[in-house]
Amino acid sequence: MEKLTDEELMSKVSDDNLDYMRFLYERYYQWIYNFFMQMIRDNDASEDLMQTTFYKAIKYRKSYKGGKFDSWIFRIARNLSADYFREQKQTYSNERFENIPEVIAETESGADVQKLNLVMLKLSPEEREILVLSRFQEMRYLQIAKLLGSTENAVKVKAHRALKKLKKLFFESVEI
Numbered sequence: 001m002e003k004l005t006d007e008e009l010m011s012k013v014s015d016d017n018l019d020y021m022r023f024l025y026e027r028y029y030q031w032i033y034n035f036f037m038q039m040i041r042d043n044d045a046s047e048d049l050m051q052t053t054f055y056k057a058i059k060y061r062k063s064y065k066g067g068k069f070d071s072w073i074f075r076i077a078r079n080l081s082a083d084y085f086r087e088q089k090q091t092y093s094n095e096r097f098e099n100i101p102e103v104i105a106e107t108e109s110g111a112d113v114q115k116l117n118l119v120m121l122k123l124s125p126e127e128r129e130i131l132v133l134s135r136f137q138e139m140r141y142l143q144i145a146k147l148l149g150s151t152e153n154a155v156k157v158k159a160h161r162a163l164k165k166l167k168k169l170f171f172e173s174v175e176i
Contacts, residue, residue, distance in 0.1 A: 006069035014061040024069070025054055031137060032077050038132040039081050041117070049084060053077045071147055074139075078129075078147065085125075119169045127162035134159045 004012075004020075006027065012020040032053050036046035056076050064072055120128055133139045133147070134155075141159065145152045 007066065010057075010061075010064050010069045010072070011066070013058070014064045016061075018058060021054065021058055024057075024073075028070070028073060029054070032073070035074070035077055035132060035137055036081065038120075038136050039128065040084065041121075045084065049077070049080050052080055056080070068143070068146075071143060075147055116170060119166060122169050123162060123166060126158070127165060130155065130159045130162050131166065135163075 004023070006024060009020045009024050013024070029050060033046055033050040036049045037043070040046055040049070053073065053076050057073055060076075120131070123131070130144070133144045134141065139147075141155045142152045144150075144159075145155045148155065
């Protein structure tokens with residue numbers, strides 16, 4: 001079988017060929033899980049939300065009208081992230097993250113990674129999301145703009161400002 005594009009696979013899924021969703025799952029589950037981990041910092045919740053993302057993709061498969069699949073499924077993940085915090089009534093509360101053990105590679109940069117994780121929590125949800133999407137998920141600014149309903153230039157400016165704030169907080173913060 002030739003390799004189908006994400007859009008071709010989702011088109012088949014939306015035509016009730018649900019077996020094709022496994023290919024999309026294999027391509028995207030890690031990417032979506034990583035997004036939730038960067039935003040929530042909870043393994044179990046991230047796993048649940050990642051699974052819910054694919055459940056909703058199947059449930060609402062008829063709403064897929066073409067276009068970039070990654071933007072479509074990521075919009076589902078982003079909405080679930082917002083719902084999660086709304087339901088928890090903890091809009092990105094830092095208290096929730098204080099006692100979560102970090103899995104850090106045993107390298108000299110391990111302390112820097114831990115420090116970066118803690119500093120990321122000091123950013124606003126919007127700043128964190130822009131950085132997660134652009135730096136960790138490696139999405140293009142135009143793709144982020146479409147996802148957020150913004151312009152590419154506005155996203156570039158927000159990403160630049162968020163990165164500048166992150167650097168400032170990182171180098172101002174006390175050593176861990």
